[in-house]
Amino acid sequence: MNYYLMLSNSHGDGVLSRYQNLRTEGRMCDVVLEAEGVEFPAHRTLLACSSDYFWSLFQDYTLESKAYMISLPALSSLGLEQILDFIYTSCISLSPSTLEVTLQAATYLQVNHAMHLCTDYISESIALDNCCFFANVAARYGLSEAFTVSNSFIASKMHRILGTEQNKAELLVLNHESLQEVLEVEEMPGVKEIDLLQLTLDWLDCNPLSALQSNSLLSRIRFGLVPPEELTQLSAFKPALRTPFIRSVVQKALHYHLQGPLQPLLQSVHSSLRVKRSKIVLVGGGPEADRPQNHILTYEPRSKKFGTLSTSLPNKLQHQGVCVVGNFLFVIGGEVVQVDEENEKTAVMTVTDQVWRFDPRFERWEEMEPLLQKRAQFACCVVEGVIFAIGGRGQKGEPALSSVERYNMHAGWWRSGVSLLHPVHGQACATIGAGIYISGGIHGNTPQSSKEMLFLNSFDGNAWETRSEMSVARFGHQMATVRGKIYAFLGMFEPFCEIECYSPEQDLWIILQPLHNDRFCYGLAATGGRRVLMFGGRKWQDGQEVCTTNVLEYDTDYDSWRELCKLPRPLCGTQCARMAIQDPPET
Structure with missing residues (x-):
């Protein structure tokens, strides 16, 4: 006999739609979730099937498996509401104001598909006025794909970001890992290295690091591309440039500038333009x-x-x-x-x-x-x-x-x-x-x-x-x-x-x-x-x-x-x- 496996594209959506109707009408709800004093009736079976957190919470051997009211003090009411809406509809409404509370709830409750949608939202909505915020959020919640996208965007638009005081100020609160990755980028159209050096020094003034971390960050600057007069002046006033390691890197760059005819033979990453293709x-x-x-x-x-x-x-x-x-x-x-x-x-x-x-x-x-x-x-x-x-x-x-x-x-x-x-x-x-x-x-x-x-x-x-x-x-x-x-x-x-x-x-x-x-x-x-x-x-x-x-x-x-x-x-x-x-x- 021949057997055929037939698939219905509408069954899953229909089940979720029925669950959402029951939730809206308050019918057959067997658990109430509470955050910040706000209560949300829900269905254990759907929560357990949608969240690894609830799957573990509702096992037969746990106290919570029989409890009617479950308090979630680690979550905001808005974040919990966002994730419940996603669980019941597969949809999630995201904006810069709701992104972080949504991610906080999705991470805590281990709703991975909601986290994926947050990654997609960052990738599709990134712009000059939110790229640093998105990079920080991606770093905080371990969204590796969104983290890479945000850092690449910042590097590619660095000239425009540095061109406005408001966007430039956002760079000063950029997370350490993102700034480090941006300074590693091989191509940054229209950006002068002196501007990257000044940005890094300003960032260090706002975000003090250990000498080891500061050296690691500054070592990504291509000092051979910084005019010697400005490099000498900054070295005299900025303590971060006077650590033994960075001072030696600066001295090598200043020595390179003095070599005149010999410069073409002394090329290194510190004197190479941030250009990928010739x-x-x-x-x-x-x-x-x-x-x-x-x-x-x-x-x-x-x-x-x-x-x-x-x-x-x-x-x-x-x-x-x-x-x-x-x-x-x-x-x-x-x-x-x-x-x-x-x-x-x-x-x-x-x-x-x-x-x-x-x-x-x-x-x-x-x-x-x-x-x-x-x-x-x-x-x-x-x-x-x-x-x-x-x-x-x-x-x-x-x-x-x-x-x-x-x-x-x-x-x-x-x-x-x-x-x-x-x-x-x-x-x-x-x-x-x-x-x-x-x-x-x-x-x-x-x-x-x-x-x-x-x-x-x-x-x-x-x-x-x-x-x-x-x-x-x-x-x-x-x-x-x-x-x-x-x-x-x-x-x-x-x-x-x-x-x-x-x-x-x-x-x-x-x-x-x-x-x-x-x-x-x-x-x-x-x-x-x-x-x-x-x-x-x-x-x-x-x-x-x-x-x-x-x-x-x-x-x-x-x-x-x-x-x-x-x-x-x-x-x-x-x-x-x-x-x-x-x-x-x-x-």
Whole structure:
């Protein structure tokens, strides 16, 4: 025989509805619960089935199993009423004014489903004016999910909370565990570390802790992100910063601030921005050739959103070198372009030896030790914290350069490196481990582009070595390293769209899927995964150069291209790098 298990969705609700009618009418009630002098008739069987407390209370061997009146002095009458309403209807009416008494009763009576609804209420109702209250309630009653939600909300909205005195005052009564968890958060848009330090010190003034607990709380501050002048001033007046442990942490931060050129190599959690994901910065470039602008765009690959760096380049540059070390952005050499204000068609281009360093922690530019030689259209790369400037050209009309220089941050100056086999400019560069690879470019004063690939072991190599040539001669192209292979993209003034991949193990180039349209003077950045992004650039259209707005993505696994999005405006001649930049505050 076949048997079928059938389920009624209405039976349970019907039973509860009948119980509620009986309770309302005062019928068949066999127990009265009392809190604060208020009496609540109820039914033992339903209470026992809904509450672990009553299940234990009404066992046959207990005195309460026969009692008609049961007093609950630990509960408020409102809290008991709330829980009884839930037991009889499965519904509960919650507001900030009733939340805590409800939780108190639900916890005492062990009505777990009511506690779950309180958690849901906190998660769905959290806002700027109640988040600290909710965090405190969640901590007090062990609501782990609501506790996490509240702390995450506080961290994500910290800039706005600190922006109003009323909400800021709520932070001063935040429970210790929540504040500790908030200070651990990796991402806090728009919040300066000095504000977190001041908040913590103010909180400690209102909530005295032992030295051990105070040290634990303050150790979550990233002191390297606090301006040294303010850090020194606070240390002089705040006792919490003068305990032996915290004083040593503060002294390390002040020492870091004094290191100047060495700072990129001294990074730690105390000097790292509260940012989870890096962005791509697009340095320089403009809407037309030889007209660079000094703004810097930022691009977040996951959201595909563009922004603008808060500060601009010190100069309008083109053909510069760009790299990142220790999350400092270095902009090296290039051509400074000055446009005649009266005649915008006239521009003066001067090759420079200037080196600028941008610190996103304090959003400031600093001029560093200049190059030994003025360079433009050169190769720039970083190996183990050492910056290399390779080849390039000086002023227009001057011969190309074969010299190489290295910037050693321990010393803080540029020194000559292993020279190239011959002068070259317009070449591309990529690194794998300690190896530096450069390809193509124009050698000396010859007008033809090159297919050549050169290699240098930056640790102990004393000469550049030749490797297999590319299939196509390239100039003004770019290369990217993805998963141990080097990809060479497009080039300048050449009627081709070919892309090829180099395997160092095999010393072999392989031709890949071409881009459908030619492109040059584009920005290029590897995402850190298997993809490479191409930003803007110029292309030939009807016999003229046209600046584009496309952002294209190349997938190295599938050898395929797709268009991701559009730039805010046409852009060519930009240089790209990846670094952590704090998001602006939410509006």
